Amino acid sequence: MSKTKSRILLVDDHRMVLNGYALMLNAEPDLAVCATATSVAEALAAVENERPDLVITDISMAGRGGLDLIKDLAAMHPGLRILVCSMHDEALYAERALRAGAKGYVMKDADGPTFLAAIRRVLSGQVYMSGSLAARVLDAFAGARPRGSTSPLEKLSDREFEVFRLFGEGKTAKEIAAQLNLSSKTVSVHRDHIKEKLDFPTSAEMIRQAVRYVETEQMGE
Secondary structure, rough: OHHHHHHHHEEEOOHHHHHHHHHHHHHHOOOEEEEEEHHHHHHHHHHHHHHOOEEEEEOOOOOOHHHHHHHHHHEEEEEEEEEEEEEOOOOHHHHHHHOOOEEEEOOOOOOOHHHHHHHHEEEHOOOOOOOHHHHHHHHHOOOOOOOOOOHHHHHHOHHHHHHHHHHOOOOHHHHHHOOOOOOHHHHHHHHHHHHHHOOOOOOOHHHHHHHHHHHHHHHOO
């Protein structure tokens, strides 16, 4: 009798990425993609319907993002294993994802064997992270240097970071409020906190720097 395959839910707002992952994983003897989702809402519904063993999710998606999905899943399905696969700089995103409840973080430019190794490690109940991220985490526990990257963006909460990134994508405060299911007043409060924490003199300067950050990040894709 053949061994039961681990059931995997793939979450990414790019259909071609989902198709590529599915082709790779379905070719493995111990893995099977049970469903795909392109948004947080679709992913939450798929978890309820399919009961996967593992969720592999991106961080950036239209609407609510991957960090929100991780937090929702960690609260509603505490035993569910979550692996993040993202093109975003792990120095800024990986620790946020792990704190939110993910059990691993792998970059999208990783090769196939690395991706599969990350999946199997998380499925086995362990945590997967790159060597450089593991070194940072160990140094943080040892008190060797400040936790995380040296970027001032580390000062921001997850929600403030998301608001900052969305301003950088050219969205208005009203659009951000609608996307994140927040009130316009709450977005204004986050904007003011971002200005204060990052020492921006005006909202216009904050938005200019946010745009520069997003442009730089996209150049690395």
